[in-house]
Amino acid sequence: MAVLKIARMGHPVLARIADPVADPTAPEIRRLVEDMIETMADAPGIGLAAPQVHVPLRVVVFFVPAGRTAPGDEPGSLPEGVPLTALINPIIQPLSDVMAEDWEGCLSLPGMVGLVPRHTHILYRGMNTRGEAIAVEAQGMHARVVQHECDHLDGLLYPRRMTDLSTFGYKEEMDKGDTPIREFDE
Numbered sequence: 001m002a003v004l005k006i007a008r009m010g011h012p013v014l015a016r017i018a019d020p021v022a023d024p025t026a027p028e029i030r031r032l033v034e035d036m037i038e039t040m041a042d043a044p045g046i047g048l049a050a051p052q053v054h055v056p057l058r059v060v061v062f063f064v065p066a067g068r069t070a071p072g073d074e075p076g077s078l079p080e081g082v083p084l085t086a087l088i089n090p091i092i093q094p095l096s097d098v099m100a101e102d103w104e105g106c107l108s109l110p111g112m113v114g115l116v117p118r119h120t121h122i123l124y125r126g127m128n129t130r131g132e133a134i135a136v137e138a139q140g141m142h143a144r145v146v147q148h149e150c151d152h153l154d155g156l157l158y159p160r161r162m163t164d165l166s167t168f169g170y171k172e173e174m175d176k177g178d179t180p181i182r183e184f185d186e
């Protein structure tokens with residue numbers, strides 16, 4: 001396993017459409033997932049997409065820490081969080097038109113945060129490295145993380161999803177304002 005270098009906004013690998021994985025059970029995909037998990041833990045972050053480690057394939061890893069919620073979550077939901085998940089060739093289907101804004105950060109935009117609207121209720125599908133189908137309904141924080149990661153596979157970084165760029169800036173500076181900013185790095 002290895003900690004990989006993370007591409008920052010502006011690198012062409014972050015702007016392209018990533019390619020589907022032909023064989024999710026291939027040893028090189030398992031190795032990629034292991035390296036992505038190690039890289040995410042080292043950063044640290046709660047999600048990472050393969051293009052962020054310079055690999056233009058449709059692979060993401062993520063988890064939700066215990067107790068972490070976002071708009072769209074029922075109070076006290078997911079007390080144990082969401083376990084570490086590797087998702088290959090993911091597809092997202094919104095299950096409602098409801099959107100909510102919350103702070104996001106990204107390991108490819110170190111130190112920066114912004115308020116990003118996301119669907120609060122989705123269904124995502126994909127495969128794991130054992131070639132098993134995954135189909136999960138997700139709300140709130142869980143849904144947000146998955147949408148953020150899957151955007152990376154389509155060359156989209158979170159500022160492209162923002163509707164009010166006045167909320168985009170360096171977290172360290174914005175924390176000097178009246179409202180503490182809570183973000184997560186993906």
Ligand code: NI
Nearest residue numbers: 106107108186
């Ligand atoms: Ni990100």
